[in-house]
Amino acid sequence: MSKKVGKKLLEINDLLIEADIEGEWKPIINSLSMTLERGEIIGLIGESGAGKSTFGLTALGYTKPGCRIVSGSIKLDGVELVGKSDAELRKIRGNRVAYVAQSAAASFNPAHTLAEQFTESPVQHGKMKMSEARKRSVEMFRLLDMPDPENIGERYPHQVSGGQLQRAMTAMALGSDPDIIIFDEPTTALDVTTQIEVLGAIKEAVKARNVAAIYISHDLAVVAQMADRMMVLRYGDLIEEGNAREMLANPKQEYTQKLLNVRSQRVGRTGLDEEDIQLNVENITARYPGTNIDVLTNVNVNVVKGKTVAVVGESGSGKSTLARVITGLLPPSQGSVKFHGRELTPALKTRPKKDLQSIQMIYQMADVAMNPRQKIKDIIGRPLEFYLGITGKQHDDRVLDLLRKIELPEDYAERYPLQLSGGEKQRVCIARALAAEPELIICDEVTSALDQLVAEGILDLLLNLQKELDVSYLFITHDLATVKAIADEIVVMYQGGVVEQGAKADILAPPYAPYTELLLSSVPEMDPDWLDNLVEKRQRGELPTSESLGQS
């Protein structure tokens, strides 16, 4: 394979893709074009439903089931892919064009070691012998900065961490020396601190091998670190295309500006009235039944009436367990939860209805938090009937009232959850919590599963409701942008303990606790040089890294 310079590697012209939506073929990609040169990285950005994955995957000559290419051409190195047979396309896939999926955990076969899966594709394509492929795997694992590259291939997927698995997948993609790699949200499922490491490794490896890449993500700040050029998509249309730096500095379209602006910071309210402490978590230590590891150790958290306390931490830091302890789902082994100074019984079963009513919960995955067989009016209406004993006409009026509060049309009352979009579902969950007329709402990653702009809407709604109803929030999240947007106070958690609690302005300003600093410095910024600068600073020891924290 000769690598000619200057010629366009990938040329997609006027591609029209239709999808079968309830029996009707509707266009989901409207005549989009794209060119890619060797060694170039192009970023595809958009919210869910923008068609960015569908469009990106066409470089493999692939469309998802239920989709079809109607017209247009996809030329890889001058060879047309549209209309090729599956057998011919198979020679290209994984060989000349490789794919890195969002969930590495779901893409690896749990029954084989990493090295076995690495060698499978190059050996099958007849590119390498087994021994060569093995050697190659070590080389690639080293390129991606994986620990112990000689032996890590002998491990099974469940024996390495999520970040390492994502790197192994990139290593695999690079293994057969492809011309193009498609990255489909490769770091979206990772913690911020892990994301940085993976991003850094990917960027370096891609540069070192001089492959072209299509980087698909909803996160503009992440794409900004990777891409030379960016395309912003929405509903299958191109909104804006251009040089990454230029677009960030000077977005032309309103939609791009909106995407850029969602990370703006809001000013937190200060001057908390210490006397009005509503929830008081004291010295909580907890473990799950049947285990002997404390998930929480000596946790203290206070929530002041009418304010928002954000609990922030990575996965495994114990923040969701804290919610389970407060709600009584997991009785703690030590410590107590006090509500207005009165101790709540540790177990849910023994709590009086009044206590249950005053603390409500909103979940991350709105689709599984609502019974799919109940109508919206029943979902919202149940707490009214259960806690407040409201029935009949008054009940129906209250349901409509709540729908208005969450800014949904009244006829949604008759719908089922499946007929709602992700953001609308989360709104209904909010209404269900409000129906109980609670004093405190625990929000467990309520915006993590949503698109940026939709999440923004939910946060706005929560803030408005707080102003109106004086309800307090315990807001659990891993996303610092959300914390900045909504919190009055911040609790930083790490490995089951509280690192610090304080007013937002104090936590987010120097001097930082080391872990807080790591967390804050890991949040991608809208600056194309941010990643490079950060990696450099960390190497010089000016900023903490996960390793340096682990040693201390």
Add this chain to the structure above:
Amino acid sequence: MTYLSAIWDDLNLSARIGLGIVLFFTTCGIFAPWLAPYSESQIVGDVWEPLFGEFFFGTDQIGRDLLSRLIFGARNTMALAIVSTAVSFTAGAVLGFIAATMSGRVDQVLSRIVDVCISIPTLIASLIVLSAVGTATQTLILVIGIIYALPVFRIARAVAMDIEVMDYVEAARLRGEGLWWLMRKEILPNALTPLAAEFGVRFCFVFLLIASLSFLGLGLQPPLADWGAMVRGNADGIAWGFLHPIMPAACIALLTIGINLLIDRWVHKASGLRDDQ
């Protein structure tokens, strides 16, 4: 009427055939005394008179009209099978849901009891019980119901455990809802589809069990017509090349197929698959 036609439009060809079969047998069962040319116990002719002669389906091994007995059999066998399956599903599902929602000790005790009981072969268990307590129809229903409640318990428990870990069940728990609400409003509607599929299969097994019991003289007592017993009674005819035992066997097979065609459609619809999938 528009409601019925909407349902009809929603059925595909196989489901319509299934519906036709089920309606046909149900009609036979309900209007048996008026439809059947003779009574089920009356001896009207010679042994094994030929098909399509004086008697449409001929006569059975002691000279009763086979057509009449098939029609009455539809009534007796279907009623018995439906009631016993309903008993087994009610008992099995309620206990299975209780085991899944209460978990812990309750689940352990119930599950181990079921494990022990299920290890006894169905036929032997029913034989022992029926020979001890007699073969009145109510006893028959109860015994069959309990025996088939065991596998239903396991399925209901497994299905409910999958549902039980959903956030909406946790949300209901946090609200302080009681066990009955959780089972009835949160779990049951979501467990209905797999349970319905199971119902179609179990229903047919009940037929076969009743047939085996009749063979051993412990099922529906003669002269009550029962399809299973009729297969057994006429079985000797096979040796002579008579088609008589095929008739009740064909009825069992046809009804089984009909019910399953209908339920397949329902399961397909409920699973949210499109027609071309």
